[in-house]
Amino acid sequence: MMAAVTHDARSPSVSSMPDDIERIKQELLERYESGAPIDIAAWTARFPVYRDELLDYWIWLSGTPRLSEIDKAEMTDPDDRVAEEAIRQACLAVSFGPRWLDEPVDSDTAVEEGLGAELARLRATPYRVEGNASRAFRKAVVYAWIVKELGPRREKVTRLAAQKVAYVLERALNLGLFIEHQQKPLGPYDHKARYRDAEPIAARSGWICVKDASLEAGQVTAQFAHYVQRYIRSETLARRLVECLARLTDEELETWATVSWVGRALVSAGEAVTVDSVRAFLAQSSEWRAKLRRRGFRPEVIAATLARLSRLHLLGD
Amino acid sequence: MNVNRPPESAAEIASLPAPGTTEREAYVRAHADRFTPETLVFLLREALGSGNTALFERCAIALAGRVGPGGNWVGGHCEAMVWSMARSFGFRNDPETLQDFRQQCHMGMWRAIHAGVAEKPFWEARFGLALKHSCIDEGRMLVRRLKELEWADERAELPEDAVGEGEDRPGLDAQVWDRIVEQDLRAAVRRLPPRQARAAFLTWIEGRPVGSDDPRSVKNLMGVTEQAVYALLRKAKVTLAADPELRKYLEDR
DSSP, X not given: OOOOOOOOTTSOOSOOOTTOHHHHHHHHHHHHHTTOOOOHHHXXXXXXXXXXXXXXXXXXXXXXXXXXXXXXXXXXXXXOOHHHHHHHHHHHHHHHOGGGGOOOOOXXXXXXXXXXXXXXXXXHSOOOOOSSOOHHHHHXXXXXXXXXXXXXXXXXXXXXXXXXXXXXXXXXXXXXXXOOOEEETTEEEOHHHHHTSHHHHHHHTTSEEEETTEEEEOOOOHHHHHHHHHHXXXXXXXXXXXXXXXXXXXXXXXXXXXXXXXXXXXXXXXXOOOHHHXXXXXXXXXXXXXXXXXXXXXXXHHHHHHHHHHHTTOSOO | OXXXXXHHHHHHHXXXXXXXXXXXXXXXXXXXXXXXXXXXXXXXXXXXXXXXXHHHHXXXXXXXXXXXXXXXXXXXXXXXXXXXXXXXXXXXXXXXXXXXXXXXXXXHHHHHHHHOTTTOTHHHHOHHHHHHHHHHHHHHHHHHHHHHHHHHHHHHHSOGGGGSOOTTSSSOOHHHHXXXXXXXXHHHHHTSOHHHHHHHIIIIISOOOSSSSSTTSHHHHHTSOHHHHHHHHHHHHHHHHTOHHHXXXXXXX
């Protein structure tokens, strides 16, 4: 006797594996083409990590003609040269290599979009801290690592820069470390990191040297490198983000961290993150109202910051 | 690399003369227009591996089609799909967007073929689906690129009082709403900012309940509160009312 079929035709059957989203979407496409009913809720429930991507793909797939419905007689205008030109390029790529077919792109935009997507994927994966070290110690390690990474890329590493980069890094990687920032006049600020944990511990351990308001990298040992691997989730991604942040001035870092904070607050409240809503939020904050008179918080600067934070998936959308 | 080829393609490949022989190349040249697209992708990659540009071009023309002796477009396995998807996505109303989309679809296909079977086996297993999948990706990227600035501007331009309930909000009224052809609505929803698009699609096109505890409700599918869904829907209506492709419904009133 055959076993009862319990599989719901509207549900996915592929296994859930990291980086499998392309295969999952292909199965969704095949299921759609078969004409079987599809409940996208079953798919997002099965693959919650890819919820937004699956929903977005489904929005585009749903309602499209199936292969069997496509009018084969629908042909291009013979004067149209798109297909011919594409063939020509593909033939040239036989000699010149596949890079010949790469699109010329705005490198910064493409790099940020790619990094943003990878950060979002990393955040979506479960994270468990390795080892038994206290949060204070782990903060010190990551803080010192930030100083070490920023050092060669900036004339000097101010405390403000380290604080703001730590804040953005926390938003990007969900480290569970820099979570006590408060609204202070120069943006999100972690008082404890300055006086109680990250900075004092890193200085005592010799990982950083404090010179007034500037920080310099200290002695980096193999043990320190081992700690970093444990506490930073993905050193490669973190470094790529820090490389991006290192190009910003202190004033820009203040804008980024502040707008990121406001964006997060607006998203949590179910509100749109707009130039107007960011400025309205700032106007209502006694700590941050004065920023509205500053160059770094003009509407066009906030708009540009929102666009970049959005590309990096740091606005919660 | 073990590819699950369609039987017809597997048979075509099995019947080819031995690899690397002049007989094989002659046979391919003579029969390319009759091969399935999966077989053509296999042969294109083979020609790529041996650096045989002439044979690559012969198979490429068989795959994409060409202008025939009568001046009309003949053969190929791509154009009908690309045009059909362009229609579905609403790209055919704007010549520049249509041109960009077609170009991206073709180039996306060639990039995938050049990437090789290990990286992109689907193209040799289910060519039609792989091309459709690629068209969807290219359409999404195109809209994102075209709308990125507008989405940022749209955030700024959205009047916050539009979030409130009220008859005079600048959205689409019920009569206009009812007249919108579903295909136009789907295309317009795809042009919305992502979160508005999700809320609008699940609510207005799929007809899901917004706030129920059912796991299939919009709020649960999106992982947000009921209030957030309604806020997104209100903003989506405002955005849709400004969509050039939906204005015809407003002007017909």
